[in-house]
Amino acid sequence: xxxxxxxxxxxxxxxxxxxxxxxxxxxxxxxxxxxxxxxxxxxxxxxxxxxxxxxxxxxxxxxxxxxxxxxxxxxxxxxxxxxxxxxxxxxxxxxxxxxxxxxxxxxxxxxxxxxxxxxxxxxxxxxxxxxxxxxxxxxxxxxxxxxxxxxxxxxxxxxxxxxxxxxxxxxxxxxxxxxxxxxxxxxxxxxxxxxxxxxxxxxxxxxxxxxxxxxxxxxxxxxxxxxxxxxxxxxxxxxxxxxxxxxxxxxxxxxxxxxxxxxxxxxxxxxxxxxxxxxxxxxxxxxxxxxxxxxxxxxxxxxxxxxxxxxxxxxxxxxxxxxxxxxxxxxxxxxxxxxxxxxxxxxxxxxxxxxxxxxxxxxxxxxxxxxxxxxxxxxxxxxxxxxxxxxxxxxxxxxxxxxxxxxxxxxxxxxxxxxxxxxxxxxxxxxx
Numbered sequence: 001x002x003x004x005x006x007x008x009x010x011x012x013x014x015x016x017x018x019x020x021x022x023x024x025x026x027x028x029x030x031x032x033x034x035x036x037x038x039x040x041x042x043x044x045x046x047x048x049x050x051x052x053x054x055x056x057x058x059x060x061x062x063x064x065x066x067x068x069x070x071x072x073x074x075x076x077x078x079x080x081x082x083x084x085x086x087x088x089x090x091x092x093x094x095x096x097x098x099x100x101x102x103x104x105x106x107x108x109x110x111x112x113x114x115x116x117x118x119x120x121x122x123x124x125x126x127x128x129x130x131x132x133x134x135x136x137x138x139x140x141x142x143x144x145x146x147x148x149x150x151x152x153x154x155x156x157x158x159x160x161x162x163x164x165x166x167x168x169x170x171x172x173x174x175x176x177x178x179x180x181x182x183x184x185x186x187x188x189x190x191x192x193x194x195x196x197x198x199x200x201x202x203x204x205x206x207x208x209x210x211x212x213x214x215x216x217x218x219x220x221x222x223x224x225x226x227x228x229x230x231x232x233x234x235x236x237x238x239x240x241x242x243x244x245x246x247x248x249x250x251x252x253x254x255x256x257x258x259x260x261x262x263x264x265x266x267x268x269x270x271x272x273x274x275x276x277x278x279x280x281x282x283x284x285x286x287x288x289x290x291x292x293x294x295x296x297x298x299x300x301x302x303x304x305x306x307x308x309x310x311x312x313x314x315x316x317x318x319x320x321x322x323x324x325x326x327x328x329x330x331x332x333x334x335x336x337x338x339x340x341x342x343x344x345x346x347x348x349x350x351x352x353x354x355x356x357x358x359x360x361x362x363x364x365x366x367x368x369x370x371x372x373x374x375x376x377x378x379x380x381x382x383x384x385x386x387x388x389x390x391x392x393x394x395x396x397x398x399x400x401x402x403x404x405x406x407x408x409x410x411x412x413x414x415x416x417x418x419x420x421x422x423x424x425x426x427x428x429x430x431x432x
Contacts, residue, residue, distance in 0.1 A: 068152030072272025075144030094119025235287035
């Protein structure tokens with residue numbers, strides 16, 4: 001189930017990406033036989049044809065009249081543009097993911113990537129630019145989603161398998177740049193089989209009905225992603241990049257590029273250098289904090305994720321329809337097979353959000369295996385001058401952030417474990 005939820009989350013993030021069509025506000029005939037609004041039609045056209053720039057102009061005109069669907073579309077488009085921009089940057093510099101797909105998705109699954117045969121050079125400064133652009137895009141999407149969330153009885157029906165973006169920046173959006181194609185390869189199934197009606201007669205997956213509750217959900221996920229990028233940007237991680245990034249960008253000119261395979265030390269040239277790079281990566285996980293305000297801001301982003309999740313569930317529980325819900329209430333139908341949402345799970349999630357808030361605020365300390373005192377997460381984010389992962393885990397680096405007070409215990413999160421069982425982590429990804 002965890003794998004299904006991971007993939008559903010990835011799908012939902014990409015699916016909400018575009019929202020665009022022709023220049024100006026053009027009238028389009030309904031695309032699926034129902035009376036779609038202008039904003040919904042614009043979103044669907046953009047999803048299928050990838051015309052993000054002109055779509056933004058269309059939706060911005062509609063949003064000027066405070067159309068919540070248009071604001072949702074702008075948020076979706078900002079997500080799409082950010083994802084497309086990052087994808088193109090990775091391709092431009094020859095990003096090639098190491099062969100770890102089996103460990104991530106299971107045997108037989110693949111992570112399909114187009115690798116640029118003639119990549120442009122990349123260095124640490126360029127990596128920071130990519131991360132900074134990503135944070136800016138996420139924050140712009142968040143602002144638009146928050147404009148779409150407070151009100152509006154709308155449902156935007158989108159088939160995620162039809163979404164396409166220009167992943168490699170060649171100006172042509174092919175079928176192999178669609179979410180359906182990506183999902184098929186990750187699932188190790190044929191694309192035609194994926195799109196065909198199920199043979200067992202079960203309902204075919206057709207679309208997700210995005211509503212204002214999902215605007216809160218997506219706004220929260222922008223902060224989950226932006227927070228991770230901001231954490232990196234708060235530090236100088238140049239030594240880590242120089243030691244390891246030739247594994248991700250094998251032809252972009254990182255210092256160890258020409259030494260990815262050396263002599264034999266223990267096993268074979270390829271394995272030995274991979275182990276050496278892993279050790280080098282661990283050794284360089286000592287990052288000075290160069291932007292303290294950005295590091296402190298990561299904690300604020302974490303708090304906003306919790307608050308947006310509360311607002312998301314408030315909106316979900318107010319719904320009276322049951323239209324292909326991304327995240328259903330206990331009275332609605334779950335789209336992900338083998339899952340169910342109960343009142344006990346919702347209640348446990350709300351309690352967990354409150355406990356997580358206490359941890360982020362430093363009211364509930366994090367246990368450290370070496371000390372009786374607890375680790376104050378708030379103090380770390382607000383006062384740390386470096387992040388040395390090895391020293392934090394082994395103890396010496398944690399000393400400045402230790403203090404007396406209540407330390408989190410398993411029973412503080414027992415209600416969640418009781419409600420969700422062994423699949424609790426999957427639900428965390430799903431619930432945001």
